[in-house]
Amino acid sequence: MGGRIDCYVDIASFYSYIIFLDLLRNRDLLKAHSITVxxxxxxxxxxxxGSGNKPPWTLPAKATYGLHDAKRTIARFPNLPIQFPADLMSVALTVLPLRALHFIKRTYPDPEVFITTLHYFFHAFWAPPNVNLTRAENVKMVLEQVPAGFKGAGDAGEEKxxxxxxxxAILKGAGSQEMKDLLKGTTQKALDQGAFGAPWLWVTNEGGKSEPFFGSxxxxxxxxFLGLPFQNVALLPPANQSKL
Structure with missing residues (x-):
């Protein structure tokens, strides 16, 4: 048994944050099944x-339903502080932090440095007071604040x-043509796979077959698809019903 999950995410995508947390808390189990994430x-x-898609909040019916769906999704993480930015459209172009993440991923040998930084960027963007990561000075501030080994809300961490x-160096690297091309190339790769939103999953099983999956x-x-044992949703009888 084995395989890999390639997960494409954007900091400004709420459901990217959710799938990141889900994969993070199941990472050890997936590793035990020889699944690389x-x-x-x-x-x-x-x-x-590139795909001709539009953000869901631009369609009134989707926007209304999205409020219900977001509330239900947040309930899966009861201790997660979430507050949607007042004007998500104006802060959603997270180009600089995405390039910075690519620089960190390519430069630091320890993959946990990249994972920790991605986690903290998600936290800064989605937890109140919602840091505007379209501004270079705010990206710098957040990078200076990333706690070593960040585990989530409430983990301020004395060591940075x-x-x-x-x-x-990260900010300088993020502005390089190499990182601009890398972000552009990664985005195009997802588009070539058929991506139309986030999060986008490209999953490969032990036989080498790959398929796309969308959503958190x-x-x-x-x-x-990966051939992993899992517990599916099952309807149970009423609690007061006697067993036969």
Missing amino acids: EFHPFLLGAVNA LFSKDEVE DRFHFVYQ
Whole structure:
């Protein structure tokens, strides 16, 4: 048994944050089944434009339903502080932090540095007071604040992941043509796979066959495709019904 899950995410995508947390808390179990998980920062706005898709909140019916769906999804993580930005459209173009993540992923040998930074960017964007990551000064501030080994809300951490010199190097690297091309190439790769939104999963099973999956709640299909044992949804009898 084995395989891999390539997960394409954007910081400005709420459901990217959810799938990141889900995969993170199941990472050890997946590893025990010889499943490799890799996260790929990509630009959701470019995916929407390239696929002809539109953000769900631009359609009134989807926007109304989305409020219900978001509330139900957040309930799966009861201790997760979530507050949608007041004007999501104006802060959704997270190009600089996505390039910074690619630089960190390519530069630091320890993959946990990249995972921790991605986690903290998600937290900064979606937890109140919702840091605007379209601004370079805010990206710098967040990078300077990343706690080493960040585990989630409430983990301030005295030791910081990056020194001030490292933050400067990350920001400089994020502005390089190499990182611009890398983000663009990653986004195009997802589009070539058929991506039209986020999160986008490209899953490969032990036989080498790959299939796409979309959304943060398709794990029953993903696990089935990978041949993993999992507990499916099952309707139970009323609690007061006697057993036969």
